[in-house]
Amino acid sequence: MFRPIFAIANATVGEAIRRKVLLIILFIATLFLIIAPNLGMLSARSETVVLKSMMLGIIQIASAVIAIVLTVYMLPNEVERRTIYTILSKPVMRWQFLAGKYLGAVLALGLMMSLMAVVMSAMFLVIKQNPSEAIKLLQAVAMYFVQMSLLASVAMCISTFVAPLVNFFLSGGLFLVGTVLNPVFDTMQKSGSGASWGKGLAQLLSVILPNFATYNIQNPLINPQQQIQSEASYYINAFGYGVMYIAIMLITGMLIFEKKEV
Amino acid sequence: MAAAIETKDLTKTYRTKAAGNVNVVDNLSLHVEEGEIFGFLGPNGAGKTTTIKMLLGIISPTSGEGTVLGEELGDMNVHHKISYVPERPYYYEYMTGFEILKFYGSLFGITDTDRMNALLERVNLHRDKSKTISQYSKGMQQRIGLAQSLLNDPKLLFLDEPTGGLDPIAHREIRDLILGFRDEGRTVFISSHELSEVELICDRVAIINYGKIARQGKLTELLKGGRVEITVEGYSEQALKDMNIPDAKILPAGGDLLLDAPEESDINAVIDAVRGSGARIVSVVPRKKRLEDLFVETVSAPKAG
Numbered sequence: 001m002f003r004p005i006f007a008i009a010n011a012t013v014g015e016a017i018r019r020k021v022l023l024i025i026l027f028i029a030t031l032f033l034i035i036a037p038n039l040g041m042l043s044a045r046s047e048t049v050v051l052k053s054m055m056l057g058i059i060q061i062a063s064a065v066i067a068i069v070l071t072v073y074m075l076p077n078e079v080e081r082r083t084i085y086t087i088l089s090k091p092v093m094r095w096q097f098l099a100g101k102y103l104g105a106v107l108a109l110g111l112m113m114s115l116m117a118v119v120m121s122a123m124f125l126v127i128k129q130n131p132s133e134a135i136k137l138l139q140a141v142a143m144y145f146v147q148m149s150l151l152a153s154v155a156m157c158i159s160t161f162v163a164p165l166v167n168f169f170l171s172g173g174l175f176l177v178g179t180v181l182n183p184v185f186d187t188m189q190k191s192g193s194g195a196s197w198g199k200g201l202a203q204l205l206s207v208i209l210p211n212f213a214t215y216n217i218q219n220p221l222i223n224p225q226q227q228i229q230s231e232a233s234y235y236i237n238a239f240g241y242g243v244m245y246i247a248i249m250l251i252t253g254m255l256i257f258e259k260k261e262v
Numbered sequence: 263m264a265a266a267i268e269t270k271d272l273t274k275t276y277r278t279k280a281a282g283n284v285n286v287v288d289n290l291s292l293h294v295e296e297g298e299i300f301g302f303l304g305p306n307g308a309g310k311t312t313t314i315k316m317l318l319g320i321i322s323p324t325s326g327e328g329t330v331l332g333e334e335l336g337d338m339n340v341h342h343k344i345s346y347v348p349e350r351p352y353y354y355e356y357m358t359g360f361e362i363l364k365f366y367g368s369l370f371g372i373t374d375t376d377r378m379n380a381l382l383e384r385v386n387l388h389r390d391k392s393k394t395i396s397q398y399s400k401g402m403q404q405r406i407g408l409a410q411s412l413l414n415d416p417k418l419l420f421l422d423e424p425t426g427g428l429d430p431i432a433h434r435e436i437r438d439l440i441l442g443f444r445d446e447g448r449t450v451f452i453s454s455h456e457l458s459e460v461e462l463i464c465d466r467v468a469i470i471n472y473g474k475i476a477r478q479g480k481l482t483e484l485l486k487g488g489r490v491e492i493t494v495e496g497y498s499e500q501a502l503k504d505m506n507i508p509d510a511k512i513l514p515a516g517g518d519l520l521l522d523a524p525e526e527s528d529i530n531a532v533i534d535a536v537r538g539s540g541a542r543i544v545s546v547v548p549r550k551k552r553l554e555d556l557f558v559e560t561v562s563a564p565k566a567g
Contacts, residue, residue, distance in 0.1 A: 004368075007365060007368035010365075011365055014356055015354055018356050081352035082349070082350075083354070085346060085348050086346060086347070086348060086351060086407075088320050089318045089319075089341065089344065089420070090341055090366065090369040090414075091341040091342055092341075262320065262321070
């Protein structure tokens with residue numbers, strides 16, 4: 001059952017890490033990570049705070065763009081180039097094909113994020129010579145990886161029924177809404193004031209939309225005043241939420257893809 | 263002989279904004295025998311690729327039924343016994359020829375590298391197996407496609423335009439490979455526009471037009487009905503007319519007369535009469551019916567219904 005999934009994932013990684021557009025994004029992000037220490041002086045805030053937030057910001061933005069670009073074209077390209085027909089004429093079910101493509105996308109994303117994380121850690125160690133802080137930064141990148149895997153699953157699910165360009169903006173929009181507005185919805189929902197329909201709507205949206213904000217742990221890492229209470233349970237919950245949401249997205253995508261006329 | 267493919271009233275309907283429900287494939291009943299090379303012909307948009315996708319189980323028919331190698335359409339078991347090479351196939355360009363076989367082999371759980379090397383040798387790519395697909399010519403890509411299609415030792419191969427866009431040498435190589443498949447007892451289902459190629463290698467053909475089967479049968483039977491052109495000198499037009507050959511045409515030919523008659527006519531009687539009168543036979547030229555003639559005649563017919 002898993003053999004075709006791994007074979008497709010392997011081929012997907014091989015192709016993804018050779019895609020010029022992704023390599024260009026990766027190159028630019030890496031370049032920014034290298035010059036980031038020299039940009040800290042442009043801010044009035046503490047140099048270390050600026051450096052950390054800048055490095056994490058670069059990795060997050062680059063990873064989000066890579067995750068979206070990587071996944072929105074994945075299925076449409078396979079149909080356009082007719083590779084999908086050769087594969088589906090073998091003993092491969094459609095859900096296995098989709099799972100293989102997703103796994104490959106996540107692995108490729110992981111490789112690219114690892115490269116950025118290595119450059120970030122190296123630069124941070126060279127400038128600040130603080131290994132424990134560098135490890136904390138890697139923790140944030142690990143959370144971003146779950147966040148980007150979630151984003152990739154959303155884009156993959158949408159790609160089963162929407163054209164790539166629309167998907168690009170839709171997935172990007174959902175990422176923004178899920179990052180920026182989800183905390184707002186949470187606050188609205190918990191606040192005592194406000195109309196009940198408004199709170200209901202906020203509750204509904206915060207349940208339906210992927211909560212990307214859960215994975216933004218840069219603030220406690222950057223500002224020592226902010227702390228995550230019970231780190232272990234926070235990370236387990238965030239990871240569990242990610243896995244569950246990814247599973248929902250993939251199963252939805254598989255059900256739509258099963259009926260799709262390719 | 264057992265049927266490799268049998269369909270009955272297979273229909274695929276798509277809903278379009280402009281025309282509402284359109285039957286891309288319309289009550290298609292096909293019969294392909296085991297061990298033959300079957301040509302599936304039709305103009306662009308006739309429904310060939312949709313039919314192949316239904317036979318491969320990639321899409322489901324709207325109505326109708328069918329079997330492939332005895333299994334119901336869409337049954338995953340049949341995927342172990344069939345293969346498909348699409349028109350202008352694309353293979354992951356970063357992979358080498360050998361890696362392509364490893365990739366497709368892994369979808370079946372085939373890891374036998376000796377078999378892969380033997381297949382590369384069979385399609386004459388063993389010396390180029392370490393080159394990436396991006397370095398392969400069109401003909402080489404088609405041959406690696408055929409090699410991957412043989413990995414599971416299929417009983418039935420679907421080839422969509424196997425010689426499209428290839429040079430004459432590559433044409434010949436692919437044709438020889440396909441003929442070899444039949445010699446091994448495999449059934450080959452070819453969808454093609456290369457009518458001369460189809461005429462050379464196919465045992466039976468079906469012509470599809472507007473989603474319906476317009477003609478189906480043995481090539482030898484479908485191509486019956488050729489004509490014979492007899493040019494005569496010093497013979498009267500009236501004498502030729504008096505022979506009363508059905509469907510014959512008498513035309514002037516530079517001072518001579520040209521009798522254009524169906525091949526089943528009594529040609530010997532014409533020759534004897536002309537020679538007996540002292541006139542001269544200038545030439546007797548049989549004009550065999552070509553698949554191209556049959557195809558044009560079939561697809562030019564107005565849409566029924």
